[in-house]
Amino acid sequence: MIPFSPPYISEKVVAEVVDSLNSGWITTGPKVKLLEEEISNYLDIPNVLCVNSWTSGAIMILRWLGLQEGDEVIIPAYTYSATALAVMHAGGTPVMVDSGDDFNMDMGKVQQAITKRTKAIIPVDFAGYPCDYERLNHIITKKEVVDLFEPTSEVQKTLGRILNLSDAAHSLGGIFGHKAVGHKADISIFSLHAVKNITTAEGGAIAINMPAPFSNDGLYDSLRMMTLNCQTKDAFSKSQGGQWRYDITGLGMKINLPDVNAAIGLAQIREYSQLLKRRKEIFQQYLNRFSKMDWAIVPPMEADGIVSSCHLFALRIKDIKEDQRDRMIDEITKLGVSVNVHFIPLPLLSYFKTLGYSINDYPTAHKNYISEISLPIYPQLTDDQVELILDSVCTSYKNVTRSLSKIAG
Structure with missing residues (x-):
């Protein structure tokens, strides 16, 4: 069986982890700082903060933003549940909008969803293909949208508009406007989960790109403290002789990334140019074959200064029903290949149904989902x-459609 998404563990990765274990220091310390520097250099964004997951990072940023009960955050209906759950854990209400044909948030529907209670928008770079940040930034800086904005915290007053908080969980390695993803959003959060292009087993990286008058250096320092219960010294600093005294300056969280985890990602990102090159080669091989099939809808890879990180290859089958898609998956599995579906739209999940979300309001998201492998x-x-x-995949399509033809006959 060909697995769906095993982690990349090379000898260099193993050596880096062993080095961390042998160092006698396995929680947040020098390797986390080195990983932040490597990601910062890769993105060409000076301030990058590593945390223990994308989700905890998003919750922290929304709390820093000062989200309050009744505040709204716009998200796509077609995303993983963490996008919505982070908003809810931070005290806000997710407002969902439909997808476009590229799976990403339909920017044509975003402005319709904005109200005076909207405090942030979280676009998602589905499968690693960046969303239209230029259009989103145009929307949130329109005079009528800015005039509608009602800040409920000091951070919001300073910003003076809706926050562009990118869910870049899939898109480390993606390009928008000929620059690495992260340059067109106020804050971008990348996932370093086990199945991502770069992994720390569990983890996330926050790229801080706030406009003036915010100090991104200062924000990095304050958020770093927030990841450690707002403690003025981390454990590594306290361990140095005579440096035991510390203070707690606010209501923080405990979401720091350990060194032993950072070691995995540190070794991987140093090889990332070659790892990403191979992902793109495979993506192109898929495109070469499926582009010739009249039943296949291929995902976007590159267009007008936008380049995918090739995190997923989200194939869609034209004019197929959900049960037929599921039968194809069964057939592919029998042939020795493990595949997946990304994602079940949020309104189809039991919890979000109980909150009143209905898939009928998101027809494109539903259409994308039922045909995706x-x-x-x-x-x-x-x-x-x-x-x-x-x-x-081609054999499974033929088998399923052939059996349907027999039934119809």
């Missing part, structure tokens, strides 16, 4: 394995 795409795949995956 995510194929394996990771640097360890050989060309022979890629061919097997391609053949398995």
Whole structure:
């Protein structure tokens, strides 16, 4: 069985982790700082803060923003649950909008969802393909939108508009406007979860890009303290001789990334140019085959200064029903290939149904979902394995459609 998304663990990764274990220091310390510097250099964004997950990072940023009960945050209906749950854990209300044909948030519907209670918008770079940040920034800086904005915290008053908080969980390595993802949002949060392009087993990285008069250096320092219960010294600093005294300056969280986890990502990001190159080669192999199939809808990879990180290959099957898609997945699995579906739209999940969200309000998200199959795409795949995956998908489509023809006959 070809697995769907195993982590990339090379000898260099193992050596970096062993080095951390042998150092006698395994929680937040020098390797976390080195990982932040590597990601910062890769993105060309000076301030990057690592945390223990995308979700905890998003909750922290929304709390820093001063989200209060009744405040709204616009998100896509087509995303993983963490996007919505972070808003709710921070005290706000998620307002969902439909997807476009590229899976990303339909920017044409965003302004319609904005009210005086809107405090942030969280666009999601689905599968690693960046959303239209230029259009989103145009919307949130329109005079009528700015005039509608009613701040409920000092941070919001200073910003004076809706926060652009990018859910870049999939898009480390993506490009927008010929720059790394992170330059067109106020704050971007990348996931370093086990299945992501770069992993720390569990983890996240926050790229801070706030406009003046915010000090991004100062914000990094204050958020770093917030990840450690707002303690004025981290454990590594306290461990140095005579440095035991500390203070607690606010209501913080405990969401720091340990060094032993950072070591995995540190080794990987140093190899990332080659890892990303291989992902793109596999993505292109999929495009080459499926672009010739009249039943296949291929995902976007590159257009007008936008480049995908190739985190997922989200294939859609034209004019297929959900049960037929599911039968295809069963057939592909029998042929020795593990595939997945990204994502079940939030309004189809039981919890969000109880909150009153209905999939009928998000027809494009639903249409994308019922026809989507995510194929394996990771640097360890050989060309022979890629061919097997391609053949398995094509064979499964023929088998399912052939059986349907027999039934119809």
